[in-house]
Structure formats: C-alpha cells, structure tokens
Amino acid sequence: MPDQAPMPEFSSSVKLKYVKLGYQYLVNHFLSFLLIPIMAIVAVELLRMGPEEILNVWNSLEFDLVQVLCSSFFVIFISTVYFMSKPRTIYLVDYSCYKPPVTCRVPFATFMEHSRLILKDKPKSVEFQMRILERSGLGEETCLPPAIHYIPPTPTMDAARSEAQMVIFTAMDDLFEKTGLKPKDVDILIVNCSLFSPTPSLSAMVINKYKLRSNIKSFNLSGMGCSAGLISVDLARDLLQVHPNSNAIIVSTEIITPNYYQGNERAMLLPNCLFRMGAAAILMSNRRSDRWRAKYKLSHLVRTHRGADDKSFFCVYEQEDREGHVGINLSKDLMAIAGEALKANITTIGPLVLPASEQLLFLLSLIGRKIFNPKLKPYIPDFKLAFEHFCIHAGGRAVIDELQKNLQLSGEHVEASRMTLHRFGNTSSSSLWYELSYIEAKGRMRRGDRVWQIAFGSGFKCNSAVWKCNRTIKTPKDGPWSDCIDRYPVFIPEVVKL
Amino acid sequence: MFSKEKTIMEEDRVRFICKRTVVSTRSVEPGRLYHFSVLDHVMEPNQIRLVYYYKTSKTREPGEITKKLRESLAYTLNCYPIITGRLVKETDGKEEKEDVILRWKVKSNDAGMRMVEARAAGSVEEWLRSVTREEELKLVHWEDMYHLHYYWSTFNVQVTEFESGGLAIGLSCSHLLADPVCAMMFMRAWADLTLSRSMMAPPLFHPLPPRRFANDGLISNNQLLSQYIKSCSLMVSPSNVAEDHMVTVTLLFPDPLVRAGENESAISTFEILAGLFWICVSRAKGKRNELMDMSLCLDVRKLLRLDQSYFGNCMVYHKVPYSKPVKTKDRLLLFHAVEEIQNITKRLDYDTVMDLIEWLSSNNGAISNGSDLVCTNLENMSHPRPMMFEEDLVLRHMSCYVKGPVAGGGQVIVLPSPSGKGPKSRVVMISLPQREMTKVVEDELLLSFSPVILMKNTK
Numbered sequence: 027m028p029d030q031a032p033m034p035e036f037s038s039s040v041k042l043k044y045v046k047l048g049y050q051y052l053v054n055h056f057l058s059f060l061l062i063p064i065m066a067i068v069a070v071e072l073l074r075m076g077p078e079e080i081l082n083v084w085n086s087l088e089f090d091l092v093q094v095l096c097s098s099f100f101v102i103f104i105s106t107v108y109f110m111s112k113p114r115t116i117y118l119v120d121y122s123c124y125k126p127p128v129t130c131r132v133p134f135a136t137f138m139e140h141s142r143l144i145l146k147d148k149p150k151s152v153e154f155q156m157r158i159l160e161r162s163g164l165g166e167e168t169c170l171p172p173a174i175h176y177i178p179p180t181p182t183m184d185a186a187r188s189e190a191q192m193v194i195f196t197a198m199d200d201l202f203e204k205t206g207l208k209p210k211d212v213d214i215l216i217v218n219c220s221l222f223s224p225t226p227s228l229s230a231m232v233i234n235k236y237k238l239r240s241n242i243k244s245f246n247l248s249g250m251g252c253s254a255g256l257i258s259v260d261l262a263r264d265l266l267q268v269h270p271n272s273n274a275i276i277v278s279t280e281i282i283t284p285n286y287y288q289g290n291e292r293a294m295l296l297p298n299c300l301f302r303m304g305a306a307a308i309l310m311s312n313r314r315s316d317r318w319r320a321k322y323k324l325s326h327l328v329r330t331h332r333g334a335d336d337k338s339f340f341c342v343y344e345q346e347d348r349e350g351h352v353g354i355n356l357s358k359d360l361m362a363i364a365g366e367a368l369k370a371n372i373t374t375i376g377p378l379v380l381p382a383s384e385q386l387l388f389l390l391s392l393i394g395r396k397i398f399n400p401k402l403k404p405y406i407p408d409f410k411l412a413f414e415h416f417c418i419h420a421g422g423r424a425v426i427d428e429l430q431k432n433l434q435l436s437g438e439h440v441e442a443s444r445m446t447l448h449r450f451g452n453t454s455s456s457s458l459w460y461e462l463s464y465i466e467a468k469g470r471m472r473r474g475d476r477v478w479q480i481a482f483g484s485g486f487k488c489n490s491a492v493w494k495c496n497r498t499i500k501t502p503k504d505g506p507w508s509d510c511i512d513r514y515p516v517f518i519p520e521v522v523k524l
Numbered sequence: 525m526f527s528k529e530k531t532i533m534e535e536d537r538v539r540f541i542c543k544r545t546v547v548s549t550r551s552v553e554p555g556r557l558y559h560f561s562v563l564d565h566v567m568e569p570n571q572i573r574l575v576y577y578y579k580t581s582k583t584r585e586p587g588e589i590t591k592k593l594r595e596s597l598a599y600t601l602n603c604y605p606i607i608t609g610r611l612v613k614e615t616d617g618k619e620e621k622e623d624v625i626l627r628w629k630v631k632s633n634d635a636g637m638r639m640v641e642a643r644a645a646g647s648v649e650e651w652l653r654s655v656t657r658e659e660e661l662k663l664v665h666w667e668d669m670y671h672l673h674y675y676w677s678t679f680n681v682q683v684t685e686f687e688s689g690g691l692a693i694g695l696s697c698s699h700l701l702a703d704p705v706c707a708m709m710f711m712r713a714w715a716d717l718t719l720s721r722s723m724m725a726p727p728l729f730h731p732l733p734p735r736r737f738a739n740d741g742l743i744s745n746n747q748l749l750s751q752y753i754k755s756c757s758l759m760v761s762p763s764n765v766a767e768d769h770m771v772t773v774t775l776l777f778p779d780p781l782v783r784a785g786e787n788e789s790a791i792s793t794f795e796i797l798a799g800l801f802w803i804c805v806s807r808a809k810g811k812r813n814e815l816m817d818m819s820l821c822l823d824v825r826k827l828l829r830l831d832q833s834y835f836g837n838c839m840v841y842h843k844v845p846y847s848k849p850v851k852t853k854d855r856l857l858l859f860h861a862v863e864e865i866q867n868i869t870k871r872l873d874y875d876t877v878m879d880l881i882e883w884l885s886s887n888n889g890a891i892s893n894g895s896d897l898v899c900t901n902l903e904n905m906s907h908p909r910p911m912m913f914e915e916d917l918v919l920r921h922m923s924c925y926v927k928g929p930v931a932g933g934g935q936v937i938v939l940p941s942p943s944g945k946g947p948k949s950r951v952v953m954i955s956l957p958q959r960e961m962t963k964v965v966e967d968e969l970l971l972s973f974s975p976v977i978l979m980k981n982t983k
Contacts (some may be wrong), residue, residue, distance in 0.1 A: 128549035129598045134608070135635035136545050139675045166551040166634065175544040 052410070053383035065515055114312045116263050117320035118493065119273070119352075121308040122200040122462050124193045125506040126169035131305065133166045134159055134524055137299075142177050144288075151290040157260055158299045160521050163423035163444065167510075168451035169300040173283045186222050186283040187231075193279055193305035194228065195235060201275070201307040209236040214265050214274035215503070218247040218254035218455055220484075221344075222281035232277065235395025243269075251342065254278065255455035256491050259310070260327050266312040273313065280454035287353035289501035294353030300422055303462065304453025322493040325476070326378050330371040332486045338363050342484035361428050368432060368480070372407075374498035375490050379412045379476075409433055413492070414475040416440065417461040420447035429480070445514045455481070460506060464514075467507040471499040528761050537651070538662045539643045539686060543844075545637035545677070546594055548601035557614065558606050558630040560700065561732045562884035563837040565627060565635050566756070570928025571698035573664045578691040578917040579648045589615075590698055591682045593913065596718035603726045604710065605632040606680045606701060606835065611669075627888075628700060631680075638677040641644065641667040641684075648690030648920055654922055655979055657772035661668060664694030677710065687937050693919060700933050703837045704924055705823050706748045708905050710835075723889065725767065727835035735878050748872070749880050751819075756889025767910060772933075772955045773965060774923065774979035776941060779948055783973045789980065792861060793950050794938050795869060798899040799861035801936045802844075803854075805897050808963035815846040815861065819893050820868060820934065821900035824877050840877060841891055841930065842868050854969045895933030900926070903950055906940030919943075921978065924953060934960065951978065 052059065053467055072080065137159065142152050164472035171192075173185035188249040192290060194217075199343035202209065215238065217229040232238070247254050255278040262274040282303055287294050309322070332338035377385060384407040409416075415437045418429050426447065430440045442461040446453075450460050458479045465471055475495040502508065549914040601608050642663075646653065665682040678701050682694040697707055706727070714722050777783075780796045798820065806816040819841045825834055844867075848860040902924065911919055924937050935955040942951075952975075956964060964970065965977075 127595075129595045131547055131549065131551075131635070133547055133551060133634040134549050135633040139635050140545065140677050142672070176542045177544060180542065182935075 028076075029290070031220055041214070048385040049383065052092070053386055053437065054381045055365075072474055076311065081273050107115075114270075115512035116266050116324040117311050117313075117496065118315050118322040119309040119311050119316050119320045120201065120205045120464075121306060121321075122197055122204055123456065123463050123506045124197040124200075124303075124305040126193075130169035130172060131167055132170045132315065134164075134522070138524060139522055140175075140177055145290055148290040148486060149282070151292060151295060154292050155295055155299055156524055158296060160524055161423065163426075163447045163518055164300070164301060164302075164451050165448040165516075167449055167517075171281075171283050171303050174259065174286050176253045179286050179288070181286050181288075182227060182285045183284070186281055186377060187224065188220065189283045189303070190219070190228055190279070190281050191235075193281075193303060194232060194277055194307070197305045197307040198236065198275070198277065198280075201309060205309050207273070207309060209272065210487065211236055212236075212238050212275050213269065213272035214262060215242055215244040216258045216261055216274065217245070217275075217277045217279075218250065218258045219256055219281055220249055220251050220281050220454065221285045222283075228277075250390065251485060251487065252421060252452075252454045252457075253481035253483030253485075253487045253489045255306070255353055255458055256327065256453075256479065256481050256489035257329065257487075259308075259324070259327060260489075261490055262310050263324060263327060266310065269312075273309060273311040273316075276308040276310065278308070278455040278459065280456070285354070287351060289349050289351030289353060291347040291353065291355075293355050293357075294347060294351075294472065296356055297354050297466065300452040301422060302451030302453055304450055304456045306348055306456035306459035307316060313445075314379070317496070320496050322477070323496050324491065325493040325494050326375065327490070328371060328375045328378070329489045330367060330374060332363070332367045332370065338367065338486035339485055361424055363486050364425060364488070364523060365428060366483050367482065367486050368429065371480070371488040371490055372409075379478075379492055380407050380409070381411055384408055384411060385497065406432075406434065409478070410435065410439070411477065413478040414472075415442070415465050415470070415477045417458045417465075417479040418482060420444075420450075420452055420457040420461065421482060423447065425482065445516070448516060448518055449510065449514070459473050463502075464507055465503055466499045467505060467511045468514075469501045470471040471495050473498045525564075530900065535657065536647045536662075539645075541641040541643060543638060543640045543665070545636040546597050546601065546639045546681075547634065548605075549598050550602050552605050552608070553630050554633070556605070556632040557611065557612075558632065559731065560628060560630075561836055562734065562881055563840070564700055566752070566889065567699040567703070567930065568628070569890050570926060570930050571666065572695075572697050572702065572704055573661065573666065573923075573925040573927070574695045574704070574707055574711065575660055575663050575923040576693045576695075576711060576911075576919065577652065577921040577923075577961060578693070578913065579920045580689055580691065580914075580917050582916045583689065583723065585875050586643065586685060587641075588776060589914070589917075590685060593683055593693070593718060594639060594712075594911075597637075599708075600714045600717050600723070601637065604721060604835075605714070606630050606634050606729060607710075608633050608689045609633055611673045611676065611700075630701070635675075635677070638665065638667075638680045640680065640682040640831050642682060644684050644686045644692070647686050647688035650688075650693070651690075651692075652921060652978065657770070657979075658794060660849070660968070660979070661925070662771075664696045666696040669698075671950045677748055682741070689914075699837070699928065699930075701928070702835065703823075703839045704900070704902055704926065705825070705832070705839065705905065706835045708902070709833055712907070712911050715911045715913045719915070725833040727833050728831055729835055732881060732950070733830075733838075735882070736874075746876055746879050747845070748876050749883055750840050750893055751841065752880055752884070752889075752891060753887075754890045755893075756884075756887060764816065769957055770955045771847060771958050771961050772925070772953060772979065773977065774953050776945065776953060776967070777950050777952060777973055777975050778946060780822050780950060783947055791933065792869075792903070793948055794901045794903050795862050795865045796858075797938050797950060797952055798865050798936065799903075800969065800973065801859050801899065801954065801964075802846075802861050802865075802897065802953075803857055804964045804967040805934060805936075807961060807967060808956075808960040811850075813850055815850060817843060817896040819843045819896045819898050820865065821898055821930075822869065822872065822900065823904070824872070827872065827874055827877055839900075840872075840880065841893060842872060845869050845895070854972075858969070891927060892929035893932030897934045898930065898932040899936045899938070900916075900924075901938055903938045903940055910943055922951070923979075931955070933957075933978040 060519045082416055138156055141155050145151050171189040173180050213227050219228055229246040231242040250257055260275045282301055287298050341360050341363050343355045346352050388405050388407050395402045414522055418426055420443050426443050442464045448459045473495055479491045563862040611628050612631045613626040647824050649981040663684050665680045679697045684692040698928045716724050780793050802815055802818050821839050821841050823839050825838045844864055919942050940950045941949040
C-alpha cells in the first residue's frame, strides 16, 4: 500500500506537466492553430480547381486603373502612418560597470574592528552590526571608499567629490573605450546619484571633465533611491523618442562617503553594513546604425509609485537621530511594503509580457475569485515563461529571498542577484548592471533572451525594465567579473561565523 | 635668540594626518590559527621600533608616495597572514588536556594592519641633524595592547612625508611576533615589491625544527640555559632605570677594525664595538675593578640552519662573563674584552641553543636582562642590493629601538651603515641613562675610534 501512494502522485505530476505544456502551446499559438485549417481548405480548393479555372476567376474580377491606383495608395498611406507612429526602437549599445581597486577592500574583520574602535561606548550597537554582517550575504571582497577607511571616518565634501570622480570617470572611460564613442557625440546625459548632490551637479562635473558639447541635454536625478537607475532609463527612452538619431549616456551610482552614519541608532546602522562602492555607465541609442552592435533592445519599462500610501512613504526615511547625526531609517515592515509594491508592478507588467496562456489562467482565476469563491487562492502567473533571466536589485538578502518566494523562482534565476550581493555588496542603482554583467560573464546570454530588471527604491517605488537580447554575447574579457567569475557561484551560508 | 630656537624645537614638527587599516588584496582562508615558537613566547613583553629615513631627489605631490606605499603594502600583506591576523587565546583542540594555561596564538582573520600618515616640517637632513630620541619616536606609531586584544593590531606602520623632501617610515611591532631581523626583512620585502613588483625573499612560517640528532644528555655548564632559567623564574631583579630617563645617541664608526689595530679577519666589527662599549659603559658606571654584566643578543638562524627569511623570533641573549684583569692599558683591556666576547660568539653552538629550546618547551616565563648592558648584533642586515622603494629614494639612515625587560639597563645596537660609508663602517645606537651617557661620549677610548655623532642627546 505505501508503495502505491507515491506512484500515482508521480505519474499524476508528470501527466499534469504535459497537460500544462499542451495547454500553453495551444493558447499561445492559437492564431496559428486557427490559420492552419483555413490555409489547408484554401490549398485543397486551389488544387481542386485547375489552372484555367483560376485564370477565369482572375479575369472575372474587373480591375480598372483607378481602382488599382486608389487601393495601392491607400495601402501605402496606411503602412506609412503605421511606421511613423510606431515608437522608435531604443537600443542599449553597451554598458560598463566600475570595478573598485583591491586596495579598497573591506573584510568583515576590519569592518567590525573599526566599528568597535569608533563606537567604543556602545557595545550593543557593535553586536547588532556584527549580527547584520553575519547574515547579510556579503562577501569579503566588497569595497568602501577611501574616506571610510580612516579611524574615525572623515566624510568631507572633498572626499565625496573625489569618490564621485573616481567611480564615474573610470566607468565612463571604460564605456568610451568599449563603444568607440567620442565625447563630442554625446547628445543626452543623465546622472543619478541619490544621496550626494553637490553644486555644480555631478552631470556638470562629467561635462566639465569630458568637454561635452554645449547643446547637450543633461539631467541630474537625486533623492530617488535605489530604483533611480531604471527611472533614468525611462527618461532616456522618452527623450530618445523625441530626438531622432541620438544617443544617451546614463551614469548610475551611489556615493557612500557623505552618508556613512556616525551615530549609534540601530535601525540607521543597517545601511552602513550593506551599502558599498559601485557605479555603472550605460550607452543607449535610437540610431538605426546601432542595431547591429547593440546588446539589448528595450521592450517595456513600468514604473509603480506607492507614495500615496503613508506607510510606504515613511518606510525608508532620512532623518536625524537624537544626537543630531543624519542617517536613513529603515522601518521594520520594509519587506511587506516591498511585496505590495511588487504586486502592483506585476499587475501592470503582467499583461505586457506574459504569454496568452498565463493571462487566460490569471483572468479565469480572477473571475473565479470575484464571482464564485473569494477564498480561492490567487493565481500567481509563472513569469519564468516570460523571461529567461532575472535581475533583482541586490538590496539585501531578505529582498532577494522574498522575491524568490513570491515569484517562485529557482536558485539559478536569482543566482546573479545573490552573487552580485556577495561580491560587490549593495551598490544601489548600479547593482542591476552588475547582475546583468554576471549573466553575460557566465556566457548565458543568447540572442532573443528576455531579461527582467526589478528595482525597489525609497518612496516606495518598484520599477521594472524588460530587455530583449539583440545578439548572443560572448564572454567579455574585461569587466568587473573577469578575474573572479570562475570562483562563482559560491555557496553563501545562512550565518557566517565572525 | 635662544628662546626662539627652543620654541621651534619644542613645537611639534610631526603633524598627524590620519590613521587607517591596510588589508591584504586577497582574502585569507578563514579560521587558520598560527602558533608561536618557544622563542616567541619568551619575548612577549617587549616591543620593537624601526625608523627608516629616505632622501629623494625628485619633487613629488604631498601624499603621492604615501598612496603608492599604501597600495604596495596591501600587496605585501598577502604574504604575511600573521601580521593581518589578531592575537587570541583559543584552543585548536590539539593541545593536551594538561595544558591549562592557554598561550597566545594568531588567528588569521584578515583584519589588516594599522597605518598612520603624517607630515613633518623641513627636510630629512635637517631632521637628522637635530633629532632626539623622543622626537624620533614620534615617527613611529604604537598603541599598547587594548583590553580587547582581538581588535589590537600587532604591527603598526607610520609614513611621514617631509615637506621639503624625503620620507620616514616607522614600523613598530610586538616582540612576540617578530625580532628585529625579520622586521627588517619585512621592510625589505615591502621595498622590493614597491620597486619591482616581485618579492625576492618571501617569508617562511614554520615551527622551529626539532633536534636533528638525539643528544646524550644536556650539555654541562650550559651558560645560555642557566641565564634563561634564572630569568624565567624571576630571579633577576628588574632594571632600575625607568624607560623615560633613557637617552639615545647614534654614532657612526667609520673603520673600527683599523682603529683597533686589528687586521685579522677573524674578529668581526661587532665584537670590537661590543668590547669597546663594555669597557666605556663600565667605566661610566664607576666600576674600577671589574666590567659590568653584559649580554649579547645574537641571531641564531644560521646556527639552526634556518633561512634568513624565517619569520619569528630567533635571537638569544647570552651573558658574557669577564674574568681577566681590568687595571691594564686600554688596548690590552680591549683585547681581553674581545677575547671573552669571542668565547661566546664563536662557541655558541647548535646543541646549546637546542637545549634551551627544549627546556623552554616545558617552562613558561619571559627573559629579562635586569640592569645588564645588552649588545645586539644586527650588522649582517645589509645586502648588496640596496633597499629602495622607488628609484630615486635612497636610504639615508636606519634606527632601531627595543623596549621592554630585554632592554636591560642600557642598549647598544650595532647596525650596518648606509651605503657610501665603507663596508666596514657601522652605525651604533646607544641607549643609556643620562649621566652615564655624558661620561661615555667623552671617554678617551671611544674617542680614539673617531666616531661621528649622527644623533646626539640635546637637552
């Protein structure tokens, strides 16, 4: 008897799998399934009628010149209107991620030692930081900027500027070299850095360094959190729709130096443990000539803002603590709010990307819940059918775990996010690009693959971008992962004993 | 005019810029524990300070060379996990149950080493002309062990850039981990890596090798061993000179062998200089009929067939007995003193040292030299290849201090002299109480060697 019980389950699960596959195939290719019988009937008819009968039918249709001309003009007119009103294809030509120098490395032991020396009278806060670090999912090779290595740290404005120069200029030099772009040819420049906003802006700093044109369209986005990278992509896309034959450079970074929290309030010490140095520079273009060398095409970009809800608005809040130190307060229900924001985002992006089979199932389950039985479990569409790769913002181990559970993703799907968190830490808006770089370095990116980038940010925002790979990408020789990709993926234990 | 000069001297010429931790560029294998040898444990309460002065012909941006040194130090530390680790008193399960006393070990946890950056006014030459012991020690950063030893860096480096050109690198470390020989080898490895991106002599970390051939029994009359037995069982009275009343003078001896009239190559310059100071300091202490107690600090790496890049303590302290007449002519007295010294240096052998090591394996304690004069032999630390960090940085001067119970009541450290002064010339650093020092520098026998004063004691 006990032997019998598992067998039916196994065979039924196999049967279910085939049923599912059959169903998906049927619904997704419905139109072709309709078309095949029609074409078969027409072909049979044509074969039945001999060539002379076909000629007779053709001659009986009296076409005169005017009719032919009008109909052809009509067709040409419709097709022109269609092509003109189609939005331009936005290409991602190439991007480069900043690789911090090995001398900026901060192992756990050094971080804890500095923390102990700086917070000598607050051993409980030090203990708290140690527990966070043990469970954070970070590795021993993440980097902090030079100003934070001092005992005590010296976050001056000068140091912040020099960190900005170091990360942004290195990434941009690399991008110019990779793409062969001349600085004079840049039409649009968008720089996003949430917590450091000097005057003149970081985009002005870039323009000054590279001597960009005087009629460049430059934008500097600050205060928009870790999802600002995708917001910049959205802005670039809108601008590239308006300006024909242009390119846009986006620089996504987070400058750590001025934001190192120097107090000892626990909820505000968390960012110190997780945020690390990083930057990415991306070149986007709408030129037809770039379609051969571009890596990706932008398919969709969906932005969801939950700021209207008070709880979401206050969950990541920058404020002063009791002693006057400024830090970012992360509330305890951050995960729940992130989950809600994700749901809102999925509801919008689902119809755009999911295959018809999933949408139908979702619609049926929705109808069922609304009309028949409200207690029915909501159907979570299987996004693995819509995308080959996932890039989840490496905000922390909890974020990745939560999304993996919600979207029912396997370990391999979230591997890029987990390994980026381990090697580079939470680099804020540029982490999505490090993850994409990981997938490319592993040689998994093929032509036609779809990538889903999800970013969360303060506010609370959830933004998604869907890219389609334009050409199979060979494993790059350089890049942030080039010297360590062979060591990855690593097993990251639940708790690292310090 | 004099008061103005005094204020300039008293003003802090060394300006502290920042302190940070330098970590190795590669992450270490977590959880490794390094054990100390018995010779390490016996040196625990002491510290070493080294200062290296470099002069340069190129003008640089302030902070440029410091940045370069910091980066090359990070690469150097890849080969020195013991320096980037921290002291713990853990057990790794290998000790026998009877070992209740847990001894220090180094846990290699990748924490890094402290580095302090500073600026100094003037140039290296000006500094060397007028520096004293207190000022020189400002070029070396040191922190006593914290209450929580797990967060205490055993090695500290200070890089001081001189505003008018030149560089001073100060290294301080706990004597538990290193002796002056391997501390200097560490500096050399760092310099090699900075200059040529490759380390010529990477360090060797291994336990002291066991005895090669079993001995029939302990050597009778093992003076080295009896000295350590006395010291470890606290039968030696501590030095009666407080640390801060010591003054240091650095002298350059251009040609001690020739001045001594010794042309035989059998006598080394160290032996001559040790004999010389033995006599002068004894006289300064007012001893007329005998010479004071003196210990020699000798490197026994060669004796134990260890490579010079063995990292760890490998120097022993051997008292020199004097039984010859004292009331003779200076030259004869010097001859007698050198003979007694040679009895020790030439006759120290493998078995003597191995007996000591075996005795120390079952006995705890720390060596103390009481109020003896201690003469340390570091004259073999020079190398045909000069120690340079960059092409244009030339080593101008090297200072060495040892602090703690082994420093005894006075120290004489014999160092090689920087290149250009002759292969037989030596730099000697003498640390004595103030009163004795004034007598020693005026001693006739000393002056007959025509020493050049490099660092005097200005008061």
